Amino acid sequence: MEQCILQIALDTPLDFCFDYRWTGAPGASLPLVGQLALVPFGRREVAGVIVALAEKTEVPLDKLKDVLAVRAQLAPLSDTWLALCAFAADYYQRPLGEVMVPGLPKNLRASKTTSLDRALKKLGKALPGHDATPAAVPILNAAQQAAADAIADGVGFSPSLLYGVTGSGKTEVYLQAAAQLLAQHGAQPNPAQILILVPEINLTPQLEGNVRARFPGLAVVTLHSGLAEGERLTHWLAAHLGQARIVLGTRLAILASLPHLRLIIIDEEHDPSYKQQEGLRYSARDLAVWRAHQLGIPIVLGSATPSLETWQHAQSGRYRKLELRERAVKDAVLPTVRLIDMERDKPTEGITSFLISALKLRLERGEQSLLFLNRRGYAPVIACDACGWISNCTRCTAFMVLHKPDRRLRCHHCGLEHRVPRACPTCGNIDIQPLGRGTQRIEESLTNIFPEARITRIDADSTRRKGSAQAAFATVHRGEIDILIGTQMVAKGHDFQNLTLVGVINPDTALFSQDYRAGERLFAQLMQVAGRAGRVARKEGGSPSEVLIQTRYPQHPLYAAVMAHDYDRFASALLAERQQAALPPFIYQALLRAEAKELKTGLDFLQFAATCLAHPGITINDPIPMTMTRVANVDRAQLLVESASRPALQAFLKRWIMVLRATKTRARWSLEVDPVDI
Ligand SMILES: [Zn+2]
Numbered sequence: 001m002e003q004c005i006l007q008i009a010l011d012t013p014l015d016f017c018f019d020y021r022w023t024g025a026p027g028a029s030l031p032l033v034g035q036l037a038l039v040p041f042g043r044r045e046v047a048g049v050i051v052a053l054a055e056k057t058e059v060p061l062d063k064l065k066d067v068l069a070v071r072a073q074l075a076p077l078s079d080t081w082l083a084l085c086a087f088a089a090d091y092y093q094r095p096l097g098e099v100m101v102p103g104l105p106k107n108l109r110a111s112k113t114t115s116l117d118r119a120l121k122k123l124g125k126a127l128p129g130h131d132a133t134p135a136a137v138p139i140l141n142a143a144q145q146a147a148a149d150a151i152a153d154g155v156g157f158s159p160s161l162l163y164g165v166t167g168s169g170k171t172e173v174y175l176q177a178a179a180q181l182l183a184q185h186g187a188q189p190n191p192a193q194i195l196i197l198v199p200e201i202n203l204t205p206q207l208e209g210n211v212r213a214r215f216p217g218l219a220v221v222t223l224h225s226g227l228a229e230g231e232r233l234t235h236w237l238a239a240h241l242g243q244a245r246i247v248l249g250t251r252l253a254i255l256a257s258l259p260h261l262r263l264i265i266i267d268e269e270h271d272p273s274y275k276q277q278e279g280l281r282y283s284a285r286d287l288a289v290w291r292a293h294q295l296g297i298p299i300v301l302g303s304a305t306p307s308l309e310t311w312q313h314a315q316s317g318r319y320r321k322l323e324l325r326e327r328a329v330k331d332a333v334l335p336t337v338r339l340i341d342m343e344r345d346k347p348t349e350g351i352t353s354f355l356i357s358a359l360k361l362r363l364e365r366g367e368q369s370l371l372f373l374n375r376r377g378y379a380p381v382i383a384c385d386a387c388g389w390i391s392n393c394t395r396c397t398a399f400m401v402l403h404k405p406d407r408r409l410r411c412h413h414c415g416l417e418h419r420v421p422r423a424c425p426t427c428g429n430i431d432i433q434p435l436g437r438g439t440q441r442i443e444e445s446l447t448n449i450f451p452e453a454r455i456t457r458i459d460a461d462s463t464r465r466k467g468s469a470q471a472a473f474a475t476v477h478r479g480e481i482d483i484l485i486g487t488q489m490v491a492k493g494h495d496f497q498n499l500t501l502v503g504v505i506n507p508d509t510a511l512f513s514q515d516y517r518a519g520e521r522l523f524a525q526l527m528q529v530a531g532r533a534g535r536v537a538r539k540e541g542g543s544p545s546e547v548l549i550q551t552r553y554p555q556h557p558l559y560a561a562v563m564a565h566d567y568d569r570f571a572s573a574l575l576a577e578r579q580q581a582a583l584p585p586f587i588y589q590a591l592l593r594a595e596a597k598e599l600k601t602g603l604d605f606l607q608f609a610a611t612c613l614a615h616p617g618i619t620i621n622d623p624i625p626m627t628m629t630r631v632a633n634v635d636r637a638q639l640l641v642e643s644a645s646r647p648a649l650q651a652f653l654k655r656w657i658m659v660l661r662a663t664k665t666r667a668r669w670s671l672e673v674d675p676v677d678i
């Protein structure tokens with residue numbers, strides 16, 4: 001009989017691995033580190049990852065349980081993958097099993113191996129590539145060519161920022177750099193794999209199409225949360241077995257097993273969706289940089305409005321800066337950005353007369369317009385003039401939003417909803433009014449102003465059904481829509497061929513947000529939505545595309561930078577401010593959050609946390625209620641911890657979390673390293 005002890009990482013809140021006994025037939029080969037094993041845990045059977053083989057265990061023999069099965073048919077996860085997970089667990093202060101296991105496809109973790117065996121058989125038969133003629137390869141301009149060459153020629157760990165204005169052809173640089181690299185490292189037995197991360201795959205179907213068309217002979221797979229379980233397993237396995245040569249995925253793909261990874265590309269690297277906001281609160285961008293460093297491979301971070309962290313690395317020379325200053329399509333120029341002063345041109349129904357004239361002109365010319373408003377619903381609140389009642393959510397520190405088409409009030413934070421009351425619930429006044437404007441209300445106003453125009457709205461409400469977003473975008477691309485209204489969903493990725501006007505309805509609220517990152521985000525959003533216009537060559541004699549921003553603060557420096565398309569200046573000013581105020585990226589932060597039925601429970605816990613350990617070199621701020629204190633009847637508080645030294649902060653967090661884990665409290669708490677929403 002062969003026997004050994006296996007240390008197995010399981011998805012539990014406990015920060016250690018579990019010992020199990022493995023017994024095999026005489027002469028059987030021992031399990032390998034990186035293989036999956038099925039074990040009994042409590043009353044369940046769960047799958048985990050073997051992280052070590054041992055001869056001894058501290059578990060008493062009568063308590064030691066047996067491994068139920070080892071998934072020997074599957075090649076073990078590599079040492080580098082295990083090291084990536086170990087780093088993430090260590091850096092984000094989470095249990096190792098919680099990093100490793102949930103990211104594996106469900107069907108891989110199942111008790112039965114039916115799905116796994118079927119998927120392996122399917123992959124064994126045929127590579128999921130297909131034969132077709134590759135799409136024509138566009139000729140790059142000089143700046144694009146230089147960037148693509150620099151990326152593909154990168155030796156060892158070589159991080160680059162691909163900084164290019166919207167429409168400058170960053171995607172083409174990625175594709176041609178990828179093609180070069182695949183050609184260099186295409187030989188058997190270990191042909192190169194490339195990982196391309198995108199913020200939201202469903203909003204960028206064009207990219208997936210482009211990649212497939214360009215590399216028709218290669219297996220291209222996607223990894224994102226929208227996949228069905230069966231697909232997810234096949235795609236994951238294709239990556240793990242090295243068959244998939246290009247993996248296109250959202251943030252979760254950063255933890256995919258890619259044994260022959262040679263290049264990582266992160267498109268729109270500044271996008272907030274690269275940050276996971278629950279559980280393991282990781283930054284896929286930061287993990288990607290670590291992974292590239294670990295493997296000694298090139299990584300490209302692409303953006304028109306890089307995050308300040310990345311920008312600072314590029315300025316300091318840690319990342320190479322590759323610039324695309326021109327739009328790729330000849331004669332396509334950046335749109336003219338203008339501000340409409342809402343104090344002078346008072347809007348009716350939320351739209352100024354200047355913007356109405358501009359829309360009218362586009363309708364006459366048969367061109368398309370896009371109106372951007374990052375607030376869905378009809379109105380953010382309804383109110384009673386007589387007694388001052390407003391539609392607060394009873395469970396959150398938030399308003400109930402009016403959704404007019406279905407006559408409901410809905411809380412966007414806890415999901416509570418009910419019918420719109422016929423009269424004020426407090427005083428009975430029947431004249432209760434919507435205040436403010438969401439996308440539905442703007443759509444209604446436009447329909448009144450331009451009854452003959454073909455208008456559509458794209459936001460989370462209008463695209464609830466699967467595939468409806470793609471269908472709606474398709475009608476815009478086919479030219480069946482004159483005016484498109486939408487939230488940030490419309491700002492990303494799409495090249496609208498006939499769009500020459502972008503109107504921004506009311507971006508001012510972000511100017512005065514408590515969140516110091518709000519300005520950075522607004523700038524990125526405005527540049528991105530502005531970038532939807534004028535991506536094609538200007539027609540003979542046609543006027544350039546326009547972006548019109550309605551604002552009450554036309555003097556604000558952020559708008560001046562947007563008008564000048566001057567990210568450099570804006571970023572330099574912001575970095576100087578951050579340095580002066582001792583904010584990231586000049587210091588490092590962690591945020592401890594506590595939630596409880598009563599605010600005091602959370603605050604008491606945080607107060608204890610603030611004082612339970614000596615902390616030289618660490619600043620611990622006062623515990624405070626979160627800005628939106630109550631969500632779904634739970635009160636939330638937070639404690640911000642800062643340090644000028646990342647190692648000092650990491651060392652403190654390590655000791656701190658041990659103490660916190662041993663502390664009894666009724667509060668639910670979580671720790672976030674490098675928080676983005678404070
Ligand atoms: Zn009232």
Ligand SMILES: [Zn+2]
Nearest residue numbers: 393396411414
């Ligand atoms: Zn609510």
